[in-house]
Amino acid sequence: MTDQSELKTIGLTPAIYCADQALFHVTGGVPLGDALAMASDFLFLAKKLTEDAAYARDTDRHAWAAHYLTAMSKAVVDDAVKVLRRDGSDASR
Template identity: 80%
Template structure:
């Protein structure tokens, strides 16, 4: 019987323990669990790219702060995703209780 090792990078998924965007000292959102880490990191990268573009635009358009707030929320989401991925990668590997053959 062939079993997959859940600690293989392609099998790892988010654990959904990381909150972000707080209201009244309570997290309004959190990272969703069971998203493949590669997909989660790709999304964080997209969020950071958009935040970078918005902050660049904000540097040239000083009439409004809407770009800054959008960038703020995108970076908060990105940080939460990366933090959740780090939690998965840093947790000790589950021990296999099955006898080896």
Template identity: 75%
Template sequence: MIDPSELKTIGLTPAIYCSDQAVFHVTRGVPLGDALGMASDFLFLAEALSKDAAYDRESDRYTWAARYLTALSKALVDDVGKVLTRGPALRKEQAAE
């Protein structure tokens, strides 16, 4: 059995599209704990920017920044989910690397 701390992202998840093409992808090989920690940081910042956006009626800059941070967070969490739900075959593949 693989130690969960050895599980890493698989890098299959795109984020933020431009002209129907992903501009960013999750990087393969990031430890899951680190990926989830980064997603948490992104979501914390997105929440703070959303709060600022609620008070700043003159600009949408906070809203767009929060949107991009949220999209990156979702990609990280989705990639982690793919690792956790793809089962033992994927975990064996990662252990072999």
């Protein structure tokens, strides 16, 4: 099994689609801990934006910003899960 500090994103996970094509992807080679910390930061900001959106009746910009931040966060977490599953399956061989 790989040392967890050596695990890195694999970059196979898309985020934010435009015209049925992924506009963004998670970048491969980022240390997993750093990537997950960034996803946590994105989710924290999205949470704050959704709270603002609950009170701002004049615009939907807070909700859309939160939507994009959660989509990027989900892609990072999904990419991390792929890495962890791949690493776990290698150990069983």
